[in-house]
């Protein structure tokens with residue numbers, strides 16, 4: 001496993017990060033969740049990403065249990081705040097001081113830890129003054145409840161404004177967590193260049209486009225049993241936009257390209273994401289431990305330029321940019 005600095009900070013994270021959206025507390029049984037976390041630890045993954053809103057707080061609880069007994073100093077635990085987690089009262093969402101201060105307490109209890117390494121604004125809150133949000137984050141850091149602050153899916157302008165206020169308050173935003181894969185390149189135009197200027201890294205979600213880039217969804221064929229596309233708890237809904245014939249055909253066309261470099265499709269998808277120097281980590285999900293063990297083989301792979309060009313020729317027509 002390789003470790004990359006997060007933004008301009010001194011925090012190193014594993015370039016593959018394990019995330020538990022839609023799986024822990026939802027699609028998969030606790031036993032499979034624990035086995036997947038253990039597979040991640042065995043593979044050298046030290047960074048774990050969750051959110052209070054995942055499975056309405058259950059994902060944080062499962063992760064807290066799975067990591068119990070591990071040496072805390074050897075882990076980086078990330079969570080997020082923004083969405084309501086149960087009661088949807090008028091102050092139960094967004095990035096107000098009240099919601100941030102109340103949410104961090106719940107997350108720490110569920111994760112069974114005194115601090116998270118990274119506390120992330122799950123989305124930008126257009127209704128709360130940004131100064132209020134950043135002051136609350138500064139206080140969370142000062143209280144030692146979070147060591148660093150990041151964002152998720154903020155635009156280039158929002159990152160610029162947030163970073164300016166953070167600096168005035170004596171801290172920095174060090175990361176942004178956007179969607180990024182061969183199929184979803186939206187950050188390349190503005191977010192990545194702005195982040196490079198601002199000292200912010202990306203830790204990217206759904207590098208396999210939720211499993212679509214694994215090649216297991218075949219055009220015109222029944223959905224594989226037990227896959228996210230068949231998960232009625234929410235997964236099926238989330239992945240449905242990718243299950244288009246043009247996308248599924250393009251993914252199959254990647255197979256010979258992956259074979260050229262001795263990878264399978266999931267490994268190629270992860271390796272592709274990690275070629276971008278502004279990406280500190282790809283956050284991989286897994287419904288079973290074998291997926292983690294397989295996908296970590298993408299670590300350290302440098303894809304030759306001609307292979308990147310072949311991938312581009314296949315994927316550019318179906319990618320969102």
Ligand code: NDP
Nearest residue numbers: 019020021205206207208209210211214227228285286291
């Ligand atoms: P991926 O794109 O890595 O998809 C993971 C899913 O793909 C697995 O659960 C599994 O689903 C399938 N899969 C993985 N490996 C293989 C394989 N080798 N062969 C076949 N299928 C495979 O990431 P996720 O969409 O799970 O997102 C990862 C993380 O990103 C989340 O857990 C979360 O931490 C973060 N995230 C953040 C968001 C944000 O707004 N900040 C939004 C969404 C995610 P199955 O077996 O069920 O088909």
